[in-house]
Amino acid sequence: MAAGTQAPDSLPRPPMKWDAWGDPALAKPLSDNIKKLLQQVLGTTADEPPARSAESVRLTPSALPESDRAALAAIVGPEHVGVADADRLTRAGGKSTVDLYRRRGGEPQDAPDAVVLPGSEEEIAAVLAHCVRQRIAVVPFGGGTSVVGGVDPIRGDFTAVITLDLRRFDRLEALDPVSGEATLGAGLPGPRAEELLAAQGFELGHYPQSFRFATIGGFAATRSSGQDSAGYGRFDEMVRGLRVVTPAGVLDLGRAPASAAGPDLRELFLGSEGVFGVITAVRLRVHPLPATKAHKAWNFPDFATGAAALRAVEQQETGPTVLRLSDEAETGINLAMTDRIGGDQVAGGCLAVTVFEGTAEQVAARHERTRAVLLAAGGTPLGAEPAVAWEHGRFGAPYLRDALLDAGALCETLETATQWSNVDNLKAAVTAALRESLRETGTESLVMCHISHVYPTGASLYFTVVAAQKGDPIAQWSHAKRAAGDAIVAAGGTITHHHAVGADHRPWMTAEVGELGVRILRAVKDALDPAGILNPGKLIP
Numbered sequence: 040m041a042a043g044t045q046a047p048d049s050l051p052r053p054p055m056k057w058d059a060w061g062d063p064a065l066a067k068p069l070s071d072n073i074k075k076l077l078q079q080v081l082g083t084t085a086d087e088p089p090a091r092s093a094e095s096v097r098l099t100p101s102a103l104p105e106s107d108r109a110a111l112a113a114i115v116g117p118e119h120v121g122v123a124d125a126d127r128l129t130r131a132g133g134k135s136t137v138d139l140y141r142r143r144g145g146e147p148q149d150a151p152d153a154v155v156l157p158g159s160e161e162e163i164a165a166v167l168a169h170c171v172r173q174r175i176a177v178v179p180f181g182g183g184t185s186v187v188g189g190v191d192p193i194r195g196d197f198t199a200v201i202t203l204d205l206r207r208f209d210r211l212e213a214l215d216p217v218s219g220e221a222t223l224g225a226g227l228p229g230p231r232a233e234e235l236l237a238a239q240g241f242e243l244g245h246y247p248q249s250f251r252f253a254t255i256g257g258f259a260a261t262r263s264s265g266q267d268s269a270g271y272g273r274f275d276e277m278v279r280g281l282r283v284v285t286p287a288g289v290l291d292l293g294r295a296p297a298s299a300a301g302p303d304l305r306e307l308f309l310g311s312e313g314v315f316g317v318i319t320a321v322r323l324r325v326h327p328l329p330a331t332k333a334h335k336a337w338n339f340p341d342f343a344t345g346a347a348a349l350r351a352v353e354q355q356e357t358g359p360t361v362l363r364l365s366d367e368a369e370t371g372i373n374l375a376m377t378d379r380i381g382g383d384q385v386a387g388g389c390l391a392v393t394v395f396e397g398t399a400e401q402v403a404a405r406h407e408r409t410r411a412v413l414l415a416a417g418g419t420p421l422g423a424e425p426a427v428a429w430e431h432g433r434f435g436a437p438y439l440r441d442a443l444l445d446a447g448a449l450c451e452t453l454e455t456a457t458q459w460s461n462v463d464n465l466k467a468a469v470t471a472a473l474r475e476s477l478r479e480t481g482t483e484s485l486v487m488c489h490i491s492h493v494y495p496t497g498a499s500l501y502f503t504v505v506a507a508q509k510g511d512p513i514a515q516w517s518h519a520k521r522a523a524g525d526a527i528v529a530a531g532g533t534i535t536h537h538h539a540v541g542a543d544h545r546p547w548m549t550a551e552v553g554e555l556g557v558r559i560l561r562a563v564k565d566a567l568d569p570a571g572i573l574n575p576g577k578l579i580p
């Protein structure tokens with residue numbers, strides 16, 4: 040890999056591997072039992088993966104002219120513009136399985152031509168103005184954990200593409216303890232945001248599986264949903280205000296807790312995936328750190344019974360913070376407890392996990408109410424331990440994907456949501472589409488599913504797929520993903536519940552919002568970013 044000129048400084052962040060998920064120190068090798076199981080059931084080959092090094096990766100050379108590098112350096116400071124391959128490689132894309140295959144594949148990698156780290160809104164505005172003049176595409180970048188191609192360095196017909204990394208927006212800007220609102224910098228990763236709030240006695244409570252690396256701005260830009268959503272809501276439900284820099288000007292949205300002043304413009308930027316503007320700060324509802332917590336696991340004879348039980352809990356508002364249900368396949372291999380995957384089955388049927396938070400009285404009352412509903416719906420209590428084990432391992436599963444890919448397995452996830460009355464139908468349709476399409480590529484597959492986000496009228500469905508790699512695994516997964524996406528649309532689900540649209544779900548956006556919906560999105564884009572420099576090739580067909 041060629042040396043570049045300058046590396047931008049980076050504020051301390053946990054290490055993130057360029058060709059795998061997360062911190063290399065937390066990698067989880069597969070046990071021999073699981074490897075054997077994969078070979079027997081799916082026919083994977085378990086050759087040792089070739090050693091890979093970032094230095095051996097070939098990147099397409101930076102296309103940014105020196106005059107533009109100098110102009111950007113004059114705006115943000117030379118130490119905040121990087122064209123070194125080491126900086127470009129770590130922003131070359133997100134963390135989907137296809138991203139990882141691409142990076143491991145040995146082909147020349149497309150990467151942004153430069154990485155720019157602005158330190159103020161004025162600097163962002165000046166960078167955007169320069170990029171409009173010079174026709175340079177700009178990809179806003181938080182933690183780079185997108186699994187839908189959201190941070191792909193797509194040039195389109197622009198002369199170059201830069202990544203605008205928000206990591207210097209890393210402050211707790213304000214806390215209003217009376218109202219329970221905090222303003223957080225867009226570049227704050229989840230753990231740092233919670234650390235800053237905890238020091239003041241507060242918590243946001245947004246814990247997606249990508250928590251350790253994803254950022255406040257990324258959560259807002261993708262409508263992220265965390266594992267405590269039953270208690271604290273989706274990220275978009277926590278947002279009270281946003282500041283956004285667009286090529287057309289700056290917006291500061293969200294004046295009051297509620298307003299009748301026309302359509303809510305904040306909604307335009309929740310899920311805007313960097314195509315309308317750069318989010319610099321988000322004002323969020325926060326709550327006092329919970330005094331106590333209780334964990335309870337449950338067993339249901341089958342998925343339909345378990346889903347009906349979760350619906351009853353949600354519709355009767357009994358108040359769990361976490362509410363999730365694994366199907367029979369996921370329960371069978373203990374996927375919900377990453378330290379025990381492939382070991383003896385913890386429960387037959389379907390495992391459900393509940394967690395309660397609040398004051399001691401709240402936790403006791405919420406647990407009692409929930410327990411009564413789950414018992415009446417056919418659940419069998421399993422005690423606290425499996426739920427504690429789920430929580431303990433909850434950020435560990437992505438490391439298993441790395442090990443599975445190394446062992447010759449194809450492993451990816453996808454998610455959707457629908458009304459309660461359509462949950463079984465949608466689950467069956469997606470499962471069949473995945474199995475059949477992967478069979479067409481020459482492999483059987485294990486398709487597992489869970490519900491982890493519930494609403495009074497419906498729920499999300501999150502699928503994990505494991506198959507054997509056959510031929511080109513990128514082509515193989517693209518075939519399966521296409522079939523699953525078509526099945527979701529045909530069965531009435533949404534193309535994404537929380538992963539967002541990015542480049543990967545764009546083909547289904549017209550089916551999702553209709554031709555007129557797409558025209559509205561384009562009109563907003565034209566008003567805010569008439570030159571179209573912001574994140575081309577994402578979200579809007």
Ligand SMILES: Cc1cc2nc3c(=O)[nH]c(=O)nc-3n(C[C@H](O)[C@H](O)[C@H](O)COP(=O)(O)OP(=O)(O)OC[C@H]3O[C@@H](n4cnc5c(N)ncnc54)[C@H](O)[C@@H]3O)c2cc1C
Pocket residue numbers: 060133134135178179180181182183184185186189190205225226246247248249252253254255256257258259260261262263264265266311312313314316317318319437537538539541574577
């Ligand atoms: C292993 C794994 C587990 C995951 N689990 C979950 C989960 O449980 N729940 C969930 O919701 N998601 C999950 N995701 C998806 C991903 O983490 C989320 O989409 C997350 O919100 C992205 O945040 P980020 O900071 O990494 O954004 P990035 O990946 O950097 O960017 C995502 C998109 O947002 C845009 N963007 C980022 N920051 C800004 C900004 N400041 N202004 C404007 N646009 C911006 C980017 O241009 C891009 O389009 C997971 C991903 C992985 C790899």
